[in-house]
Amino acid sequence: MEETISLKDLFATLRKRLSLILMITFTAAAVSAIVSYFFITPTYQVSSQLLVNRSQVEENFNTNEVQTNIALINTYKELITKSIILDTVADELDGSYTATDLREMITVQGGTDNQILTVTVEDTDPDTAAAIANKVATVFEREVPNIMNIDNVKMIEPAVVLDTISPVNPKPMLNIAIALVVGLMAGVGLAFLLEYLDNTMKNEQDIEKELGIPVLGVITRFDLSELEVAATSSGRKARGEK
Template sequence: MEETISLKEIFEVIKKRLLMIFLFIIGAALIAAVVSYFILTPTYQSSSQFIVNQKQQDPDMQVNVNDIRTNVELINTYNVIIKSKAILEDVAEELSLSYNAGQLSEKVQVSSEQNSQVVTVTVTDPSQELATKIANTTVEIFQKKTPEIMNGVDNIGILSEAEVSANPSPVAPKPMLNIAIAVVLGAMVGVGLAFLLEYLDNTITTEEDIEKKLGIPILGTISHVKDEDIRGDHLAFRKNAVKRGGFNGTQKKTI
């Protein structure tokens, strides 16, 4: 026999465990805030751009579509060369970095827009000053070594150099985004745990529970009367009797 659950039962479960769910949400948000603001190291980005131009043998020759297509295809090759050991080892040596070529490659990102001859080299590092130096040095060394690597090809021009911002903003971590994600995860965990506890709870508390567990109808219920309720009713009876003059602790007769 399949059991179904209604929206009313879902809301009842959530209402029953609302405090627990709320505590999960607050706890997750606090943990995310502490990790974002006090544990994770802020990182900054700095970018430098260069443009790929076809070197012309004849100054009077006009650039055609095939030349531009060739330059765009070369960009894919340049993206690989920039992050290669041949370039990054020289960058690490030039700046006296403690990173090796592999570690430096993880900090460098190369991107270009579709069908564009402009390539952007972006470096991410906890120090914006160092990220700026790495970006500019990488493009400079790449520009110098490209003719040696690609047999005299010299078609790279620096478009813009990376600069240090006066008030830099870290690109990571993003505390508000982390807190928002933590709130959602906390709510999901809290609601999931609420339904799990409700599923594991096999105590009988209502008439409906008896009908579901035993499969028999309820003929009647016996209410539980507390001692306080009995004493309260007795005191109420005494007060009413005093008001009517029929009972004040002793019986009075009038002649």
């Protein structure tokens, strides 16, 4: 015979293990909050922007201007993170970073519908991130004519650190929300696992379900101390004592 589980049984299990579920859920949220606020170092993002224009001195561009600019932007996105640029940046930053360090800190974005390259740097110090972003943009603007023989890059917006800047990582509220969901799922899963592993018989319904036979009688569980008190009281009444 197949065993079926009703919604009533599921809710009964959740109600029975509610304290365990809540404890796991709020413990996970508390741990996430502590780690996010006290153990993870905040990081900041600062960006500088470069404008890619079609060269005014080159006369060999006979293709569509938009397609040419797009192709150049895609090339420049790759070129900015190459050693030919980052080695120079590292040298001009007094060797504080290697080209590999800079490559891990830099993200370059360029849209398909405009001619702007955005150089974003992420660091634990926003002022340092701004300095690196500006240095990368300056070096790239200076070196492009030597590499590509095209003088068509200009920095149009240097990176600045605003008073309202906030860290991009960690995001405590998001981490806490994720921890709440994960903790709730873990608590519910553990509750059902404990219920599945619990094969003890707690009442007559469990006996009927397990053995498949009706229960004819139930022996009430007595407290011996209460029986002694009741017996003493009955004896006193029989002797006419108060």
